[in-house]
Every structure is written in structure tokens, then in C-alpha cells.
Amino acid sequence: MSPRIALATARAARGLDEDMAPLLAALQAAGARPSAVDWDDPSVDWAAFDLVLPRSTWDYSERLPAFMDWLGAVGACTRLLNPVPVLRWNIDKHYLATLAAAGVAIVPSRFVEPGDDAAAHLDALLAAHPASADVVVKPAVGAGSRDAERHPRTARAAALAHIGRLLAAGRSALLQPYLDGVDARGETALVHFDGIFSHAIRKGPLLHRAAPATQALFAAEDIRARAADADEQALARQVLAALPFDSAPVYARVDLIRADDGTPCLLELELIEPSLFLDHAPAAAARFAACLMRHLAR
Ligand SMILES: Nc1ncnc2c1ncn2[C@@H]1O[C@H](COP(=O)(O)OP(=O)(O)O)[C@@H](O)[C@H]1O
Ligand SMILES: [Mg+2]
Known part of the structure; x- marks a missing residue:
């Protein structure tokens, strides 16, 4: 059957x-x-x-x-x-802290929990990244860039209001410096099946300065095929090796941005319902289908 x-x-x-x-x-x-x-x-x-x-x-x-x-x-x-x-582990971007503790280079991240002093967190992030012109505020549980915004560091009140809205809704907020390398180079997403690299794409920058968060199910994305560089491949392998599970995820998308000094940093790891950009690489859909059939045969 x-x-x-x-x-x-x-x-x-x-x-x-x-x-x-x-x-x-x-x-x-x-x-x-x-x-x-x-x-x-x-x-x-x-x-x-x-x-x-x-x-x-x-x-x-x-x-x-x-x-x-x-x-x-x-x-x-x-x-x-x-x-x-x-799936449960991956739904909340607090996993970034777990991976950082395991030695993975992540986009510098600071979590603000309901009840925390948001202003103190924001000021600490800004102080730690004096060269960053903008700060990103996003929900710890979120997808598709929804509720994510990029605030100029001078727009402290707007950033605090945004954090406050997330906390008031019982959500944790994630603060990061805006890595503006993404404007020229985009981010790189490396798709893996059973821990084996399949293909990579380039995603264009998504957050416009001081612009409201997308109201759509997900922000419109500019996607192109891309060859992942050796240091990006190495970081993706390190991320997968650091996961607290016995076997590699059946599908995993590792999203990276280069920091100001050029180092690739983990932006997001997608293990739930990632866009896999199957049409952007020859035979990617067939590879994934074969991988799923192997699991069914086990
Ligand atoms: N620290 C950051 N620096 C630059 N761009 C960012 C940063 N954080 C998010 N972005 C942009 O916002 C998009 C959505 O953020 P992401 O962390 O991938 O959350 P999600 O896709 O789960 O909504 C990214 O694809 C990227 O374009
Ligand atoms: Mg993303």
C-alpha cells in the first residue's frame, strides 16, 4: 500500500x-x-x-x-x-541562547521577558553595540517577519512601545542589533535533509527602517538561488551538530547573516514549517521526497 x-x-x-x-x-x-x-x-x-x-x-x-x-x-x-x-524546542527563538551556549555564533540577541525592565534591556543592547544604527525588536515566538520591526537607535520611545506591546500580550521579546550587511548581501538559507546539505538560497533584506511590521501572513521575500560559502556551510554543520537531539532533523533550514566583521551568524533555525525553496534547486523536491520515504520505511 x-x-x-x-x-x-x-x-x-x-x-x-x-x-x-x-x-x-x-x-x-x-x-x-x-x-x-x-x-x-x-x-x-x-x-x-x-x-x-x-x-x-x-x-x-x-x-x-x-x-x-x-x-x-x-x-x-x-x-x-x-x-x-x-518542533516544540524550535518554536521559541530562546533556542538561540542554547545554541550560543554550545559555541554557535548567533546574531547578538537579548531576550526581554514579561515583567522585565524593558528600558534597561534596550539600553544595555544599545550600549553593547555602539556602532549599530538600528535595533531589531521581534517576538521570541514568531514567523514570517510578523511583529518584527527595525527601529533607529534614536527612536527609543518607539522601540520601547513595541517591546511593551509584545510583553503586554504575554510574549517574550528578542532584541538584536540590525546587521546591515544584510542590505547588500542578503541572508543565506541552507536547507538540509537528514542532516545532509541539499541547497541554499539568498533572501533579500526584509526590514525597512522605522516601517510598520507586515500585516500579511508573511512579508514578501526576494529569493534567489545561491551557492553557500565554505564558512556558511561550516556554521550550518556546527548548528546541526549542537542540537540536543539524538538524530539530525529530517528537514532543517539554517538562516545566516554576516556580521559587520564578515563572520556568519545564525539568525534563525527552522525545524517546524520552513519554506524549503524546493523550486530554486534542481531535484531538491525529489531529494526531500526520497528522504521522507526512507523514514516511512523504517
Ligand atoms: N538582527 C537582524 N539584522 C538584520 N535583519 C534582520 C535581523 N533580524 C531580523 N531581520 C530581518 O527580518 C527577517 C525576519 O526575521 P527572523 O529572525 O528571520 O524571524 P522570522 O522569519 O521567524 O519572522 C529576516 O529575514 C531579516 O531580513
Ligand atoms: Mg526568518
């Missing part, structure tokens, strides 16, 4: 997930029966699938408790990839 695979998406993401069509086609070609299913559709019998893959469940950060419940329920009745502990 060919295995049934659910590619979990969201109503709001229908038509927007560019990996959906190539992945459906590649899984079919590999002998599976894949279908796109809304993660919050109450009529779906998840146990009827041999594998569930969060593919574009991109509205989860607005509905976190429901999504966490869904992960638990689906993980309990069928195979979910990445596995639930990996």
Missing part, C-alpha cells in the same frame, strides 16, 4: 506555499499518496495518515496554545516529522 502523507497547511496559506505543488508531485512520483490538509480542520482523521508533515501551518504563532495541542494530539496518533520534541 502506498503511504498516505498529510502536508499540513492553513486556510490562510492556501495558494501561498510555493513548496506545496513540487512536494505533492515529488511524493506522488516516489509512490506515496500525499494531500494538503488544513491543520485546524476538525473533520480530519490524522490517524489515517502514515505521516504528517507541518508544511505551511503559518498562522500558528497567533494561535499558539491550539497549535501546541494539535502537535501533541497528532504526534500521539501517527508519525509527525520533525518529531514533536524537535
